Amino acid sequence: MPDSESNKTSINKLxxxxxxxxxxxxxxxxxxxxxSVIGDDAAxxxxxxxxxxxxxxxxxxxxxxxxxxxxxxxxxxxxxIRAISDIYAMNGTPHQILISLGISARFxxxxxxxxxxxxxxxxxxxxxxxxGGDTSSSLxxxxxGVTAVGSVEKDKxxxxxxxKPNDLICVTGDFGAAFMGLQLLERERRLFEKEKVTxxxxxxxxxxxxxxxxxxxxxxxxxxxxxxxxxxTSMIDISEGLxxxxxxxxxxxxxxxxxxxxxxxIDYETSKLAEEFNIDPIIxxxxxxxxxxxxxxIPLEAAEKIxxxxxxxxxxxxTEQGLGNFLVGDDGSEVKLSAQGWK
Amino acid sequence: MPDSESNKTSINKLxxxxxxxxxxxxxxxxxxxxxSVIGDDAAxxxxxxxxxxxxxxxxxxxxxxxxxxxxxxxxxxxxxIRAISDIYAMNGTPHQILISLGISARFxxxxxxxxxxxxxxxxxxxxxxxxGGDTSSSLxxxxxGVTAVGSVEKDKxxxxxxxKPNDLICVTGDFGAAFMGLQLLERERRLFEKEKVTxxxxxxxxxxxxxxxxxxxxxxxxxxxxxxxxxxTSMIDISEGLxxxxxxxxxxxxxxxxxxxxxxxIDYETSKLAEEFNIDPIIxxxxxxxxxxxxxxIPLEAAEKIxxxxxxxxxxxxTEQGLGNFLVGDDGSEVKLSAQGWK
Numbered sequence: 001m002p003d004s005e006s007n008k009t010s011i012n013k014l015x016x017x018x019x020x021x022x023x024x025x026x027x028x029x030x031x032x033x034x035x036s037v038i039g040d041d042a043a044x045x046x047x048x049x050x051x052x053x054x055x056x057x058x059x060x061x062x063x064x065x066x067x068x069x070x071x072x073x074x075x076x077x078x079x080x081i082r083a084i085s086d087i088y089a090m091n092g093t094p095h096q097i098l099i100s101l102g103i104s105a106r107f108x109x110x111x112x113x114x115x116x117x118x119x120x121x122x123x124x125x126x127x128x129x130x131x132g133g134d135t136s137s138s139l140x141x142x143x144x145g146v147t148a149v150g151s152v153e154k155d156k157x158x159x160x161x162x163x164k165p166n167d168l169i170c171v172t173g174d175f176g177a178a179f180m181g182l183q184l185l186e187r188e189r190r191l192f193e194k195e196k197v198t199x200x201x202x203x204x205x206x207x208x209x210x211x212x213x214x215x216x217x218x219x220x221x222x223x224x225x226x227x228x229x230x231x232x233t234s235m236i237d238i239s240e241g242l243x244x245x246x247x248x249x250x251x252x253x254x255x256x257x258x259x260x261x262x263x264x265x266i267d268y269e270t271s272k273l274a275e276e277f278n279i280d281p282i283i284x285x286x287x288x289x290x291x292x293x294x295x296x297x298i299p300l301e302a303a304e305k306i307x308x309x310x311x312x313x314x315x316x317x318x319t320e321q322g323l324g325n326f327l328v329g330d331d332g333s334e335v336k337l338s339a340q341g342w343k
Numbered sequence: 344m345p346d347s348e349s350n351k352t353s354i355n356k357l358x359x360x361x362x363x364x365x366x367x368x369x370x371x372x373x374x375x376x377x378x379s380v381i382g383d384d385a386a387x388x389x390x391x392x393x394x395x396x397x398x399x400x401x402x403x404x405x406x407x408x409x410x411x412x413x414x415x416x417x418x419x420x421x422x423x424i425r426a427i428s429d430i431y432a433m434n435g436t437p438h439q440i441l442i443s444l445g446i447s448a449r450f451x452x453x454x455x456x457x458x459x460x461x462x463x464x465x466x467x468x469x470x471x472x473x474x475g476g477d478t479s480s481s482l483x484x485x486x487x488g489v490t491a492v493g494s495v496e497k498d499k500x501x502x503x504x505x506x507k508p509n510d511l512i513c514v515t516g517d518f519g520a521a522f523m524g525l526q527l528l529e530r531e532r533r534l535f536e537k538e539k540v541t542x543x544x545x546x547x548x549x550x551x552x553x554x555x556x557x558x559x560x561x562x563x564x565x566x567x568x569x570x571x572x573x574x575x576t577s578m579i580d581i582s583e584g585l586x587x588x589x590x591x592x593x594x595x596x597x598x599x600x601x602x603x604x605x606x607x608x609i610d611y612e613t614s615k616l617a618e619e620f621n622i623d624p625i626i627x628x629x630x631x632x633x634x635x636x637x638x639x640x641i642p643l644e645a646a647e648k649i650x651x652x653x654x655x656x657x658x659x660x661x662t663e664q665g666l667g668n669f670l671v672g673d674d675g676s677e678v679k680l681s682a683q684g685w686k
Contacts, residue, residue, distance in 0.1 A: 047390030054397060055475060056490045058443040062482035098399040100488065102406070132398060139405035140483030145443065147399045147490040 008108035050151035053094075055086035061141035068192075069185045069200075072111055074213045076118025079146045082239070084126055085217045085292050087150035089237035091158035094150040096131035097123065102143035103135060115144075126219065156231075158296070163234035163253035167297035167318040170232075172218040172311050174265040175242050176281060179288025180273040181205065181212030207269045215292040222294075224309045232296035241289040244339040247325060249297065256323040257337070259316030262330050286327070286337070351451035393494035398429035404484035411535075412528045412543075415454055417556045419461025422489045425582070427469055428560045428635050430493035432580035434501035437493040439474035440466065445486035446478060458487075469562065499574075501639070506577035506596035510640035510661040513575075515561040515654050517608040518585050519624060522631025523616040524548065524555030550612045558635040565637075567652045575639035584632040587682040590668060592640065599666040600680070602659030605673050629670070629680070 059065060059079050067075075084094035099119060103112060112135075123130055131149070188200035202209055217237070225232065234253055236245045242264070250257050266285050274281035297318060298306060306312055316328075325337040402408060402422050410418075427437035442462060446455060455478075466473055474492070531543035545552055560580070568575065577596055579588045585607070593600050609628050617624035640661060641649060649655055659671075668680040 047393075047395045050390075052390045052395050052492070054439070054441060054490065054492055056399065056441040056443050056488060057477050058445050058479055058486060058488045060445045060479065060481050060483065060486060063445070063480055096397070098397060098490070100399050100401040102401050102403045102486070134400050136401055136403065137406055138403050140403065140486075143401060143403060143445070143483075143486055145399060145401045145488035145490075147397065147441070147488075149395070149397055 008110055010108060013109075047151060049154075051092075051154055051157060053087050053090050053092040053150040053152060054147065055083060056145065056147040057082050057086070059144040059146065061143065066185075066189065067142070068189050070213060072114035073118035073121070075144070076115040076120075077122045077214055078118075079115075079144045080119055080122035080126070080128065081215050081217050081292055083146040083148035084122075084128060084150070085237040085239065087148050088217060088219055088222060089158075089235050089294065090150075090152060091156055091222060091232065091235060092150040092152035094126060094128050094148050096129045096149040098131055098147040098149075099133040100143075100145035100147075101133070101135045102138035102140075102145075104138045104141055107142065126217070158232045158235040159252075160234055160236050160249050161252040162232075163249055163255050163297040163318050164299070165255055165318050165320045166300050167233050167255075168300060168303060168306070168314050169246065169257060169259060169295070169297055169316045169318065170306060170312050171238075171242070171265065171293055171295050171315055172221050172313075173291065173293040174267045174270065175238070175286070175291050175293070176270045176274070176284030176288045177208045177211040177267050178215060178290040178292075179212075179284040180270050180277070181208035181210070182288075182290075183277055183284075184208065184273060185212065205269060205273060207267060208273055212290065215290065217292050218294055218311060221309065221311055224311075228305050228308055230298055230302045230305055232298055235294060235296035238291040238293045238295055239289060240339075241287040242291070242295065243286040243337050244289070245295055247337060247339045249295070250318070250325055253297075253318070254321045255318040256321055257316060257318050257325050258328055259326075259337070260328050263313065263315040265313050265315075282327075351453055353451060356452075390494060392497075394435075394497055394500060396430050396433050396435040396493040396495060397490065398426060399488065399490040400425050400429070402487040402489065404486065409528075409532070410485065411532050413556060415457035416461035416464070418487070419458040419463075420465045420557055421461075422458075422487045423462055423465035423469070423471065423491075424558050424560050424635055426489040426491035427465075427471060427493070428580040428582065430491050431560060431562055431565055432501075432578050432637065433493075433495060434499055434565060434575065434578060435493040435495035437469060437471050437491050439472050439492040441474055441490040441492070442476040443486075443488035443490075444476070444478045445481035445483075445488075447481045447484055450485065469560070501575050501578040502595075503577055503579050503592050504595040505575075506592055506598050506640040506661050507642070508598055508661050508663045509643050510576050510598075511643060511646060511649070511657050512589065512600060512602060512638070512640055512659045512661065513649060513655050514581075514585070514608065514636055514638050514658055515564050515656075516634065516636040517610045517613065518581070518629070518634050518636070519617070519627030519631045520551045520554040520610050520613045521558060521633040521635075522555075522627040523613050523620070524551035524553070525631075525633075526620055526627075527551065527616060528555065548612060548616060550610060551616055555633065558633065560635050561637055561654060564652065564654055567654075571648055571651055573641055573645045573648055573652075575641055578637060578639035581634040581636045581638055582632060583682075584630040585634070585638065586629040586680050587632070588638055590680060590682045592638070593661070593668055596640075596661070597664045598661040599664055600659060600661050600668050601671055602669075602680070603671050606656065606658040608656050608658075625670075 065075055083097055087094040184205055234249050236249055238245050264285050266281050271281045326334040327337055328334055408418055423440055426440055430437040527548050577592050579592055581588050607628050609624050614624045669677040670680055671677055
């Protein structure tokens with residue numbers, strides 16, 4: 001199928017329906033609720049007695065990814081993580097995703113297959129079915145629209161609006177690594193473009209780069225919370241940034257918050273990179289975004305119980321509305337938390 | 344809020360969360376299954392005992408719309424029609440939509456509001472709730488990702504794959520008008536760009552232009568089919584083009600088809616415009632696309648019953664696999680039907 005010259009197949013040659021066939025062939029549902037795969041007008045989902053959760057996201061070239069340093073397979077993987085993290089953040093379980101691709105003429109069929117390789121890999125890891133979508137041409141680079149569908153028991157939904165004063169603020173993982181990984185990749189891109197340095201210097205920063213290019217989601221923490229019988233009062237996935245997403249919970253819950261500088265989990269590699277770039281590591285940790293970790297609040301009474309979940313850290317607590325949102329330093333100094341502007 | 348100079352508010356000034364607030368304020372659910380509106384990670388949908396249908400689409404600037412002649416309000420309206428038509432085409436009823444916008448810096452808040460005005464207008468007309476979505480910045484023009492969620496009784500789903508030989512091929516409405524409307528708008532755009540003709544000559548073509556810019560979907564036909572107790576064996580919405588979408592049904596149903604030239608419904612205005620552009624009106628009718636009409640097949644036995652639904656026309660019938668797909672002329676001549684290429 002590939003051209004003899006370039007080993008690439010033009011999408012024109014395959015056509016839209018051929019392209020859909022190519023994608024569909026690999027689609028084998030694992031969830032009993034998935035009653036259809038790609039090919040019909042809409043995905044069919046048997047929701048039974050559960051609530052259905054649906055979330056949707058766009059990934060745009062030049063904004064959410066730069067193809068100079070983003071392998072297409074990783075991009076497909078990340079698109080899935082991005083979509084299913086929204087379902088997890090409602091205490092749900094993702095079951096299906098639908099992917100819409102806008103593809104410009106410079107892409108070959110093989111490249112589209114690479115994207116889907118990553119999509120299928122993430123689907124397999126997180127037990128999600130590719131249940132639909134669409135492809136169209138694009139004049140303006142690669143666009144990925146991804147919709148995730150999941151379910152949750154009726155009384156188990158966790159919204160952003162349920163936090164109460166005195167609730168403890170919990171997070172999984174660590175923060176700022178994806179952002180520092182991006183800074184590093186961007187620096188090497190500029191070096192490549194300006195000085196034609198073709199061998200990027202990424203050694204020692206594998207963790208940060210991995211967090212940027214191929215993030216995972218701590219889905220197992222939700223299971224542990226259920227097993228430990230802890231019901232979060234509010235929850236969100238960290239995509240915009242710890243500060244911005246926490247403030248979103250505060251706003252919708254009508255609370256304020258205090259978090260503690262020394263409690264914010266930051267990986268050694270993130271700190272080291274931040275030093276290299278002459279920035280305080282707390283900046284990427286609070287405002288970097290794309291961490292794909294969980295932020296949630298629990299009642300004060302659950303403070304003992306939560307200690308059994310090692311991957312969860314307490315970073316602060318909720319306060320009454322009107323008291324202001326603060327980052328508290330080791331010396332007791334207070335800095336006002338602010339949401340990032342329009343990115 | 345608007346700048347004193349230009350009467351436009353920059354999106355930077357409002358911020359992402361401000362923008363979401365602006366959109367959310369107008370969101371008042373009408374469907375009891377809509378348990379959340381915009382603001383959380385995912386839409387929450389109570390599916391009860393029905394099947395959930397989910398479809399997703401991308402609308403990309405320069406491919407699916409040209410802002411030179413597309414009013415933003417119409418664009419929002421069309422995005423909803425495009426998404427819900429996929430739910431109707433499975434014999435379902437749409438209940439929720441989720442909208443993701445990728446917005447470049449040249450857009451003002453007022454322009455985004457215009458898009459949502461159209462979205463809410465269509466939502467109101469078709470009893471659909473805006474239940475979620477996302478906004479992000481874009482380097483590459485306006486991108487709209489739209490996901491529709493609906494439901495259907497378990498035994499009422501109609502897929503593309505159920506047609507049988509001898510089934511009758513039915514359509515609603517007429518074909519090619521949206522395509523000819525687009526040709527006209529494109530011609531006037533070129534005149535405007537090259538010769539600075541600022542007053543486009545669109546008189547007498549209001550129907551075709553309306554079909555292009557602000558399409559509707561014949562949802563009432565599905566109710567009439569239910570009331571008349573006719574269950575289509577296969578169904579699809581005409582978005583790619585009558586020929587391409589019919590061939591899709593044939594392929595998935597393992598049938599072939601014969602449709603009749605004289606039976607294809609074409610509006611007088613479409614024919615007149617086609618003549619002006621020196622093309623046979625059958626070309627836009629078969630391959631134009633964006634008609635947002637229904638194409639479905641019914642068993643031969645339902646031939647009498649279907650006559651009671653005035654807006655449905657019979658255009659041909661299904662044949663055994665291997666017999667070829669043909670457009671039959673008045674003189675009995677046969678032309679092979681072909682799907683459009685990659686657009």
